[in-house]
Amino acid sequence: MSVVSQPPPAQAQKGLFARAWDSDVGYSFRTSPVAIAAATVTVAIVFGTTFAEFITPQNPFDAASLNLMDGFTPPGEAGAGSGMIFRFGADSQGRDMYSALLFGSRVSLLIGTASVIFSLLLGVTLGLVAGYVGGQIEALIMRVADIQLSFPAILVALLVFGIARGLIHPSLHEQMTFVVMTVAIGLSNWAQYARTVRASTLVEKRKEYVDAARVIGLRAFPVMLKHVLPNVAGPVLVIATINLALAVLEEATLSFLGVGMPPTQPSLGTLIRVGQQFLFSGEWWILLFPSVALVTIALSINLFGDWLRDALNPRLR
Amino acid sequence: MTEPLLSVRNLRVEFPTRRGILTAVDGVSFDIAPGEVLGVVGESGAGKSLTGAAIIGLLDPPGRIAGGEVLLKGERIDNLPAEALRRVRGKRIGMVFQDPLTSLNPLFQIGEQLTETIQLHTGMSAADARGRAVELLVDVGIPAAERRIDAYPHQFSGGMRQRVVLALALAANPELIIADEPTTALDVSVQAQIIALMKKLCREHHVAIMLITHDMGVIAETADRVAVMYAGRIAEIGPVRDVIKHAHHPYTRGLMGSIPTLTAESERLTQIPGSMPRLTAIPAGCAFNPRCTHVFERCCIERPDLLPTERSQVACWLYAGDMRATA
Amino acid sequence: MIAHLIRSLLQGILVILAVGLIAFSMFRFVGDPIASLAGQEATDADRAELSERLGLNDPFPIQFARFLGHAAHGDFGISYRQARPVADLLTERLPATIELAVLSALFAFIVGVTLGVYAAINRRGLVANSVMVLSLIGVSLPTFLIGIGLIYMFAVELRWLPSFGRGDVVRIGWWTTGLLTETGRKSLVLPVLTLGFFQLTLIMRLVRAEMLETMRTDYVRFARARGIPERRIQFRHALRNTMVPVVTIVGLQLGSVIAFAIVTETVFQWPGLGALFVNAVQFVDIPVMAAYLMFVAFVFATVNFITDFIYVLIDPRLRM
Numbered sequence: 001m002s003v004v005s006q007p008p009p010a011q012a013q014k015g016l017f018a019r020a021w022d023s024d025v026g027y028s029f030r031t032s033p034v035a036i037a038a039a040t041v042t043v044a045i046v047f048g049t050t051f052a053e054f055i056t057p058q059n060p061f062d063a064a065s066l067n068l069m070d071g072f073t074p075p076g077e078a079g080a081g082s083g084m085i086f087r088f089g090a091d092s093q094g095r096d097m098y099s100a101l102l103f104g105s106r107v108s109l110l111i112g113t114a115s116v117i118f119s120l121l122l123g124v125t126l127g128l129v130a131g132y133v134g135g136q137i138e139a140l141i142m143r144v145a146d147i148q149l150s151f152p153a154i155l156v157a158l159l160v161f162g163i164a165r166g167l168i169h170p171s172l173h174e175q176m177t178f179v180v181m182t183v184a185i186g187l188s189n190w191a192q193y194a195r196t197v198r199a200s201t202l203v204e205k206r207k208e209y210v211d212a213a214r215v216i217g218l219r220a221f222p223v224m225l226k227h228v229l230p231n232v233a234g235p236v237l238v239i240a241t242i243n244l245a246l247a248v249l250e251e252a253t254l255s256f257l258g259v260g261m262p263p264t265q266p267s268l269g270t271l272i273r274v275g276q277q278f279l280f281s282g283e284w285w286i287l288l289f290p291s292v293a294l295v296t297i298a299l300s301i302n303l304f305g306d307w308l309r310d311a312l313n314p315r316l317r
Numbered sequence: 318m319t320e321p322l323l324s325v326r327n328l329r330v331e332f333p334t335r336r337g338i339l340t341a342v343d344g345v346s347f348d349i350a351p352g353e354v355l356g357v358v359g360e361s362g363a364g365k366s367l368t369g370a371a372i373i374g375l376l377d378p379p380g381r382i383a384g385g386e387v388l389l390k391g392e393r394i395d396n397l398p399a400e401a402l403r404r405v406r407g408k409r410i411g412m413v414f415q416d417p418l419t420s421l422n423p424l425f426q427i428g429e430q431l432t433e434t435i436q437l438h439t440g441m442s443a444a445d446a447r448g449r450a451v452e453l454l455v456d457v458g459i460p461a462a463e464r465r466i467d468a469y470p471h472q473f474s475g476g477m478r479q480r481v482v483l484a485l486a487l488a489a490n491p492e493l494i495i496a497d498e499p500t501t502a503l504d505v506s507v508q509a510q511i512i513a514l515m516k517k518l519c520r521e522h523h524v525a526i527m528l529i530t531h532d533m534g535v536i537a538e539t540a541d542r543v544a545v546m547y548a549g550r551i552a553e554i555g556p557v558r559d560v561i562k563h564a565h566h567p568y569t570r571g572l573m574g575s576i577p578t579l580t581a582e583s584e585r586l587t588q589i590p591g592s593m594p595r596l597t598a599i600p601a602g603c604a605f606n607p608r609c610t611h612v613f614e615r616c617c618i619e620r621p622d623l624l625p626t627e628r629s630q631v632a633c634w635l636y637a638g639d640m641r642a643t644a
Numbered sequence: 645m646i647a648h649l650i651r652s653l654l655q656g657i658l659v660i661l662a663v664g665l666i667a668f669s670m671f672r673f674v675g676d677p678i679a680s681l682a683g684q685e686a687t688d689a690d691r692a693e694l695s696e697r698l699g700l701n702d703p704f705p706i707q708f709a710r711f712l713g714h715a716a717h718g719d720f721g722i723s724y725r726q727a728r729p730v731a732d733l734l735t736e737r738l739p740a741t742i743e744l745a746v747l748s749a750l751f752a753f754i755v756g757v758t759l760g761v762y763a764a765i766n767r768r769g770l771v772a773n774s775v776m777v778l779s780l781i782g783v784s785l786p787t788f789l790i791g792i793g794l795i796y797m798f799a800v801e802l803r804w805l806p807s808f809g810r811g812d813v814v815r816i817g818w819w820t821t822g823l824l825t826e827t828g829r830k831s832l833v834l835p836v837l838t839l840g841f842f843q844l845t846l847i848m849r850l851v852r853a854e855m856l857e858t859m860r861t862d863y864v865r866f867a868r869a870r871g872i873p874e875r876r877i878q879f880r881h882a883l884r885n886t887m888v889p890v891v892t893i894v895g896l897q898l899g900s901v902i903a904f905a906i907v908t909e910t911v912f913q914w915p916g917l918g919a920l921f922v923n924a925v926q927f928v929d930i931p932v933m934a935a936y937l938m939f940v941a942f943v944f945a946t947v948n949f950i951t952d953f954i955y956v957l958i959d960p961r962l963r964m
Contacts, residue, residue: 147659150896155903155940159666162925162933166674249786256788257910257922276792280800291789298784306780375868407871414869419862423961424884434870469960485870 028311035311038303045297049106056099057084061264066094075285089285091274097285100271101293107267108297111181112248116240118186119247123193124236128228130194131201132221142198145191153188153250160184161259174262181260185250192239200232234312241305245298252294268294320391321348322525323372323410323493328385328395330364330371330549332596339596341367341380343549346623349493354519354526356540356557358533358572360593364549365529369495371395372527373412374402389493408438411486415498417478421470427454427481428466431488438489453484456521458514476507480514487522495527500535512539533576537561545569548594548604550620555629565631567609603634611635645956652952656945661712663941667934668711672704674930720935725927730935733920739820740810741909741916745901748836752843753894759844760851761886764859765878775848782845787904791838791911798834806831808913839908843897851890858882888959895951899944 029035058065069081075089075097088097130141148156164180204210204227213223254260255269263270268290275287330342342364349355357365370376372387374394387395394405406412414420422430431450435441441449447466454462457480470478479499486494496515500508516539519526528540536543537557544554545566553566564570574587591608600606606616615634623630624637702710714720720730763775799807811827813820822828858864859882867877906918913919917936924932956962 143655143658150900150944152900152903152906154906155900158906158921158925159933159937162928163670163674165925166670166928166930245784249784253786253788253907256786257907259922259925272789272792279792279796287792291792294786295784295789298786299781302780302784373869375865403868403871403873405871406869412866412869414862414866416862420866422863422867422881422885424888424959425881433872437870437872471961482866485866489871 028307032307034303035307038300038307041296041300042304045105045300046109049102049109056096056102058096058099060095060100060103061266068094072283074283088289089283091283091286092278097289100266101268101289104266104268104271104290105293105297107261107265108248108251108269108294111178111185111251111261111267112244114178114182115185115189115247115251116244118182119188119190119243120193120236120240122186123190124197124232126190127194127197128201128225131198131205131228132224138198141194145194148188148191149195151188153185153246154253156188157181157184157250157254158257158259160187161254174264177261177265181251181254184254185247188250189243189247192243193236196235196239197228197232200228204228204231238305238309238312241301241308245301245305248294248301249298268297319350322351322353322390323349323527324386324388324391325368325372326386326388328368328371328387329383330367330376330380331383332380334379336597340383340599341549341596342371343599344385345546345549345551346385347544347551347554349525349527351492352519352523352525353542354516354528354540356536356543357527357529357546358531358536358543359546360531362593362596363546365531365546366497368546369412369497369527369529373406373410373495375406375412407434407491408489409491409493411489411491411494413479413482413486413494413496413499416502417475417482418470418502420482421478423470426467426469427473431466431485434485434488450484450488453488454481456487456518457481457484458510459484475503476510479503479507479511483511483514483518487518487524490522491524493525493527495529497529498531499528500532501530508535515539533561533572545572548599549596550604551623551632552605553629553631553633554623555626559628565626565629565636566605566633567611567635568605603632645962648956648962649949649953652949656949659945659948660938660941663937664712664715665708667715667937668708670930670934671711672707674928715935715938720938721931723924723929723932725924725929725932730931733932734917734935734939735818737915737917737920740822740914741902741905741918743822743832744835744839744908744914744916745905747832748840748905749843749898749901751836751840752847755840756844756847757851757890760848761855761878761883763848763852764855767856775852779845779849782842787838787842787907788911790841791834791908794834794838795911805833807834810915835908835912835914838911839901839905842904843901846897847890847894850893851886854886854889855882858885861885888955891958892951892955895954896948898951899947900940902943903940 029039060066067079067081069079071090071092071094073079073086073090073094075086077089078085079090079094081094084096086096086098088101090096091100126141126145130138161180161184164176164184168176168180201224204224207227209227210220210224214220251260251267252269252272255267256273258273261267261270263274266274271290272287272294275290278284278286325348326346328342328345329340332339332341345364345368347355357368359365367376367380370380371382372395374397376382382395385395386393389405389409394402397405421427428447428450431453432443432446435446435449436443439446439449451462451466454466459465459477459480465473470481473481483499499515500511503511512535515526515528518524526539528536530536540557542555543557543560545552545560545568547568553560553564553569560569561573564573568589571587571589575589576586589608594600594604594607600617602615602617602619603609603621606612609616613634619634621632621634621637623632626636718731718734720734722728723730723733726733759771759775763772766772795807798805806827809831810822811829811831812825813822813828814824822832859878864877864882867881868874872881902917905914905916906921908914909916909918910922917939920932921936923929924936
């Protein structure tokens with residue numbers, strides 16, 4: 001007489017969020033206070049900068065709303081001219097540092113995100129081409145990628161900036177700064193994507209389903225794409241996150257060097273550049289708060305990216 | 318009976334994970350006599366390699382020995398402090414791994430790696446150690462040993478490398494060598510050479526071998542006794558001839574039936590339906606019961622101990638005194 | 645092995661040529677050299693004559709070859725902005741940047757390897773955690789903020805060290821060095837720390853990761869199985885294997901330290917090539933930009949080649 005063992009009861013179908021929460025990645029997130037803190041800070045910053053107009057007491061880049069007598073008000077005190085309380089102090093023109101922070105962060109984040117999208121698209125495309133086409137083209141793309149990786153991004157960005165400046169008519173300089181910076185920073189960061197995507201493409205290209213597709217008359221490339229993209233989604237996401245922090249810092253560096261966003265539409269880098277002038281004269285708040293904001297943004301994104309990389313890496317579990 | 322060289326009693330190896338504690342080796346017991354070759358065979362994931370690693374104290378964390386004892390010549394070694402255990406390794410118990418290419422440090426000449434081990438355990442001078450290293454290389458069959466001792470690992474072929482690895486494992490004259498899949502990464506023709514070499518070394522140096530493999534052919538060639546492992550437990554253990562020709566445990570029978578031979582009369586290979594259970598879902602009672610064709614009620618409730626038959630031991634309720642007649 | 649080295653050499657030459665092409669293209673297509681050199685009052689006839697004299701009417705490949713020939717002699721023409729030969733500007737500012745770059749690289753290497761090895765061995769200790777925190781901060785703190793921070797702490801508050809410039813320098817031939825004077829040495833401290841910090845965090849992380857990876861290999865496991873003491877495994881076996889990829893990667897990074905110096909030089913008003921380049925970008929001073937690019941490419945290619953050479957020496961698998 002034999003006993004037949006029962007199959008386990010079918011699991012109830014869970015919603016997408018519930019499944020994500022239960023997954024290994026979700027578990028890793030839930031139990032990592034660092035990841036939760038970093039994500040919270042990042043979300044708060046994004047929220048704050050998006051709705052900056054509504055949150056801040058003043059639009060610091062609307063000249064009409066400034067009162068020169070407010071200049072150099074220390075943090076927490078009321079301005080001599082308007083009587084408004086300046087939470088983080090006021091700069092030489094009477095601009096509220098808190099407001100300037102939010103607006104500046106917005107510019108920094110916008111440029112950062114735009115450049116990340118640019119380098120992602122460029123890098124992924126080049127990686128796909130290199131992996132699929134192979135031969136000389138692949139060798140060329142990869143060699144350029146290698147060189148791009150070992151050259152500091154600053155140099156590439158500065159170079160692009162210089163050339164753009166030479167090519168664009170001076171009257172258009174200010175308006176084009178945003179675009180130029182996006183392209184400059186984007187061009188200095190695409191290689192990582194290309195490498196990862198190419199590696200994945202090479203692996204997929206050798207698999208038999210590609211040949212099988214060709215045999216039955218399908219075009220191999222779209223078939224392969226369908227398999228490559230899900231495979232690279234994870235690593236590309238990690239690269240993009242860490243790249244975002246890098247792009248924000250690069251933008252800040254360029255602005256600091258004086259080749260970035262102008263003081264009329266400043267990013268955090270520009271604010272720091274302006275603030276540095278007052279380092280020796282004692283108005284420390286003009287320099288400190290934009291610096292702290294910049295580091296906080298970069299740190300949160302980096303921490304989140306680090307956690308994401310560990311969570312998505314099967315080998316580390 | 319002579320005192321066993323190695324005695325493993327109720328060894329249990331656990332892995333704490335976030336899904337709970339997984340028991341990868343569950344109550345394994347066996348002895349190895351001096352100079353004997355014990356084969357440990359089973360599918361991937363049965364716990365063979367972990368047993369070997371646990372014996373020599375090289376379990377990768379978070380794995381740990383959670384119970385049982387390991388005795389070397391009557392003395393416990395599983396609870397030794399790290400430094401004492403290190404002195405046991407190499408000198409009394411050696412270990413050989415599967416892939417000879419990755420087992421050797423590519424940046425050091427094999428002579429350097431040999432003399433280092435020899436000097437460490439015997440305190441010989443550099444010149445003496447080098448002489449002994451050459452002897453060892455000759456012993457394992459490396460041609461032109463005097464010259465090749467200064468070569469780097471990548472300058473040897475796969476089979477030669479495994480010989481070098483064996484030489485390294487023997488360098489300090491251990492009494493037992495644990496060989497974890499020593500032939501799996503080699504070509505079939507080279508496998509035969511390495512097996513012959515291991516048998517020769519076992520005889521000449523009077524060293525016992527715990528031969529872990531999934532290849533029954535190697536066991537049949539080399540081992541004196543064999544233990545069949547399943548889901549972290551021993552299903553059957555006994556003299557090689559007995560287990561192979563007169564397998565008792567239904568799992569072992571299935572294994573033997575699934576090996577293609579040139580002289581078999583039947584046309585189909587036996588398949589055991591299903592697969593070995595995952596560590597998170599080991600059945601109650603006998604771990605093999607969901608797949609067993611002879612299963613009955615007791616199998617699903619009570620886990621069988623190793624019960625004696627004429628020459629072997631089987632962990633199967635079919636062989637409990639009252640059931641023997643129906644086996 | 646020889647094939648490997650020759651390939652490396654060719655690649656280096658290719659890089660220099662490619663960068664040369666970019667630099668030359670800048671000359672031809674960006675800005676108007678005629679306008680810059682001839683001035684605003686020049687007539688059309690003047691411009692045409694200048695054009696002919698500068699050889700701007702010759703075909704592209706010939707102009708490119710001429711450009712490269714001049715570059716090989718260190719002749720990049722006249723700076724648009726400063727009306728001096730670019731070569732003079734380069735030689736003036738080169739020592740400042742080289743000193744800074746080399747010292748910071750040494751600092752980063754020595755401290756980085758030490759901390760990285762320590763963090764890999766004592767995975768849970770205080771040092772290991774500090775190392776991880778430090779490297780995380782290092783990636784989130786832009787170089788210029790580090791520079792500003794250090795200036796604030798040591799120059800403004802504590803007043804121990806100067807906040808800008810090289811201090812007094814000693815001239816030896818065409819080289820100037822700050823290492824022989826006290827103010828020179830003091831002036832070097834903060835910039836070296838700043839430029840070295842980012843490299844330090846990179847090296848630290850790399851060494852730690854490689855060392856951990858090495859400690860997980862089969863040959864380390866086998867060494868343990870032979871009873872070799874852990875310390876010996878760490879420092880004689882694992883460290884050796886770790887240094888092979890570390891040396892190559894660090895070597896590759898070294899080639900571009902000079903370019904990394906751009907930001908540091910700006911923060912500390914260090915009179916080096918980097919500051920020169922930023923200035924050139926702001927004013928679209930093409931000759932200077934081109935010269936800087938070529939120089940960086942040259943250093944990059946040379947250091948890469950030397951690194952490849954060293955790599956072949958230390959890894960026996962390549963010595964066939």
